[in-house]
Amino acid sequence: MTNRADIDTASTPSLAGPPTMVRAAVSMPDTTTTIRHLDTSAAVGAVGWLEVESSAVCGTDVGLYGAGLDSPTVLGHHVVGTVVSVDRTQSAAWDVRPGDRVALEEYLPCMQQDCPACRIGDHRMCPQTDLFVGKRRVGLVPANDGSGLHGGNAEYMQLSANSLVYRLPAELDADLAAWTQPFANALDWTVDAGGAEEGSTVVIIGPGYHGISAVAAARAVGAARIVVIGVPESAGRLEIAESLGAVPVINDNDDLAELILRATGGEGADVLLDTVGLGGQAVAAARVLRKRGRLVIGGLGSTPVCELDLKSLVRGANTIVGVRGRSPDAVTRSIELLAGGRSGLEIVPSVDIGLDEVDDMLGRMATGQGPVSPHVVIRPQLRRPNTQKRGTLS
Template identity: 25%
Template sequence: MRALTWQGTKDVRVETVPDPQILNPRDAIIEVTSTAICGSDLHIYDGVIPGMRAGDILGHEFMGRVVDAGRGSSLRKGQRVVVPFTISCGTCFFCASGFHSACDNSNPVETQDATETMFGHAMSGIFGYSHLTGGYAGGQAEYVRVPFSDVGPIPVPDDLPDDQVLFLSDILPTGWMAAENCDIRPGDTIAVWGCGPVGLFAVQSALLMGAGQVIAIDHHPNRLELAASLGAKPVNYRESHVAEALMEMTGGIGPDAVIDAVGMESHGLAPDRLMDRAKQAVGIGVDGIHALRAAIHACRKGGRVSVPGVHGGFADTFPTGAVMQKGLTLRSGQTHVQRYMPSLLHRIAEGEIDTTFLISHRLPLEEAARGYEGFRDEQDRWTKVVLKTPAADWSG
């Protein structure tokens, strides 16, 4: 089969690789029809995610049709399914508690030690996201093996095109959980740093949850226009002093809750960001947390901080004092996708949520490398890239 493989920093190639096989009775084999490039894939592309090996198959946002299933799978051949990016066993303490992205059993024992050392506990398995998360082959391929297929994939009706449901695999539930972690009350003001895919879905979700106003912060004009089209009030950080603008827009109180949808590679020329980059260059620091610092400083006293943006290492000058002195609540985590998929699928089917506005480019899988380059280097124009395999129906 054909699949996109990682070969090094900014070096990804579509190659011919062996077809996946059933290895466990709970496995299923999916023929991929649509798969997307995620913002967190760019962390791999930029070389900041450890544990990658040459030849690893990338991609964790995908869907397709079942072509084979083990005897322990709940899926049947021919079913059309969306697959969550997190791999979850469904039976451990965390899965049973609804914390599917904290699964204790999906990351093989031989790859758990590194993350247990880094974070205190081992991470769960994730498709196409380094050997720290199990080394599972990803979905930017013609076929993929799906472990624990009786727990993860959700069947979708044939009358909903791929483009409407593909983002159930990751970014739509991630944006929803980001908003949910804000504990939104009617009339609240929510400020969102970053109008990438997750940030835009967080904007959409916060408004659906009853926020009085959502303020979207970015510098890309097209992305800010997309946020405004959803109902947000845009703030361009290159044209405005964000902290002052937020105080003015909230009557001098500050946002009730803030969302860092940027993560560890925040950009800009702020002094703290330049210092982060200098430390990264000499191997002292890992995460660039300018957006998170700004969000914490802007949040009102007693407010809530939600962090869906990917952070993977350590950071200097974290504003611990602001968190404590203002009495802030901070919530984060990989998304518990399985928890949200059924209700979000229902909202899509009922027309309450549209996700297709986000897609700027549809490319064949063979052009995946061009998709990565465009998505990274032209972020204002390339808002979301969907890759289609030969099995895809391009009409969606």
């Protein structure tokens, strides 16, 4: 992408800012969502505004929603949109102008030099933006904070000085653009943390949003064998994984390690990625890792404490690593691969919904009744009934 930091932003064209009142889907602590009109003039600390193109639904959104939010909130942290206004300082800092399409990370870090994480640009580890501590994140700031437009489930959302903004190619397909964050997560987890490379055998537990993304990440680096394991209820999603080149395996209360050995011809895995939080079961299955193999844990599940086979770990020189979020470099690579048509994710059906359908969809997903395709995308500008694009799986 061309750097435009030397352009005089005072002379760049300006688009109209957001309307005073904006439609937003406000999710409540009682696991309901209501449509409200929020006031952009009440914004505090806004340095720009984004017209939201898409807000892809992540498992974190569903989990927080199902558990009960602390206060009314405009959810949505996998956000893509068009900049409609931005002040000169941030235009130069982000290298964006009004009219540019961008993707956001959810982190709203403190950006202080005395913060060990922010000092080195590792914003996902800043305590202020930690999901369990500071909670200053896109899609998690309460609706009573200023304008309340801090999440993607709204027609517009405000940009703050500590927003993390990535310019997108103008021609990038809207469905693919919505994969920017989950695909970046998958590249970080599967390739950076997991070490997947050309010729690797990668085993992925869970064919959900991030599991499907991980298949694409493993495929992008040339993994020789990709196996995806799911429960019987996920058969439709396993079909999607298979269409991306993975070997689908149904786990009907079988021994996980034995399943992996059978699926890999007895060779085991170089990378075992747990996207669902199996906990002890995943750790027990680490015994089938190949030499210098890695178990990557992307969720705690219900067994955050479990026994570890140290003998097997040492003999194999294996690694166990926990992951969360992604690095800025992973976001950049995600955009490049998506724009270059090298992700394969274009074949995954997109289930697009408008703001009026958010209440029903989040409720269904929170009770395990969501659509087959894990790619559920809220399109705030959409004013027609639920539409599924490119595919027959819903």
